[in-house]
Amino acid sequence: MFVVAIIPVYNRKDILFSAIESVVNQTQSPDHLVVVDDGSTDGLPQEFADWEDKRSDSGCQITFIHQPNQGAAVARNAGIKAFPDADWYAFLDSDDLWPPDFLERCLKLVSHSRHIAAATLDREESHVEQKTSQIIDMSEMTADPQVWMFRYGSAFLSGSLLNGELVRELNGFPEDESFASGQDLFFLLRLAAAGPWIHVPGAPYQYRSGLGYPQLHESFSDSHHRWAIIFEKIYNEMVDMDSSRDKLFREILATRWCEAGDQHRLHYRKALSVEAYKRSNSYRLSIRALYGAIRR
Structure with missing residues (x-):
């Protein structure tokens, strides 16, 4: 199995190399690591060149790509395009860290089936500045990935090994600007519909915050609206749902649009706030059920 690890990075030279070290020091190394400087x-390019000159041979080949700033989705896709025939891809954000046996444990579980969409570790959420941490058990997510992501989002890409064939079938991450605050969310929701997801027990990966770098969604004052649109797109792609599952997703969508309305209201965007609340109410009123009753 050919495994490619991909780290996209933008202006994070102070923390990048700890992430790289967590990849090259794996008990089972990836066949290749691609660092994409966006x-x-x-x-950063000179810092990377200096680091590579000093590093010892770990058995992991590294490719460094420098490209114009185009966003995380384009950077991740550049890594995919560099090795388009990989069996498995593992994406690591520059502020996160893998445990030493991340790939070994994942590959041991996925080696028995090429139909698995992804494998995910538990997550340790650590705030470096506040010196706090907590472990998130991701077994609930792997049991029903779409419901979990509708409720909690998709902040677990760095702790997942993804099926290369399915990644290519989905054409990688969406690069349209409308997905800028949720390209990983949209991609992972669609991946969840493509095959089973498995939980990998053992040491968690580290999801770090408080490092002095803003999270991507903090750059958007309408992030909840953007996420609600993504959830709605995925919901409209779903087929063959029973009524109880359909009701569950509509309830979550109602909450998501309400959150979007609240965010617009806080930023004095009255028209957008009203529209978001209307969309929230449309799900609460069970429009699909009413339409079905009318047709009958």
């Missing part, structure tokens, strides 16, 4: 202006 147009950094902090001298």
Whole structure:
């Protein structure tokens, strides 16, 4: 099995190399690591060249790609395009860390079936500045990935091994600007519909915050609206749902649009706030059920 690890990065030279070290020091190394510099202006290319000159041979081949700043989705897709025939892809954000046996444990479980869409570790959420941490058991997510992501989002890409064939079938991450605050969410929701997801017990990966770098969604004052649109797109792609499952997703969508309305209201966007609340109410009123009753 050919495994490619991909780290997209933008202006994070101070923390990038701890992430890289967590990849190259795996008990079972990836066949290749691709570091995609998305147009950094902090001298990262030279820092990387200096680091590579000093590193010992770990058995992991590394490719460094420098490209104009185009966003995380384009950077991740550049890594995929560099090795388009990989059996498995593992994406690691520059502020996260893998445990030493991440790939070994994942590959041991997925080696028995090529039909598995993804394998995910538990997550340790650590806030470096506040010196707090908690472990998130991801077995609930792997039991029903779409419901879990509708409720809690998709902040677990860094702790997952993804089926290469399915990644290519989905054409990688959406690069349209409308997905800028949720391209990983949209991609993982669609991946969840493509095959089973398995939980990998053992040491968690580290999801780090408080490192002095803003999270992507913090750059958007309408992030909840953007996420609600993504959830709605995925909901409209779903087929063969029983009534109880359909009701569950509609209830979550109602909450998501209400959150979007609240965010718009806080930023004094009255028209958008009203529209979001209307969309929330449309799900609460069970429009699908009413339409079905009319047709009957």
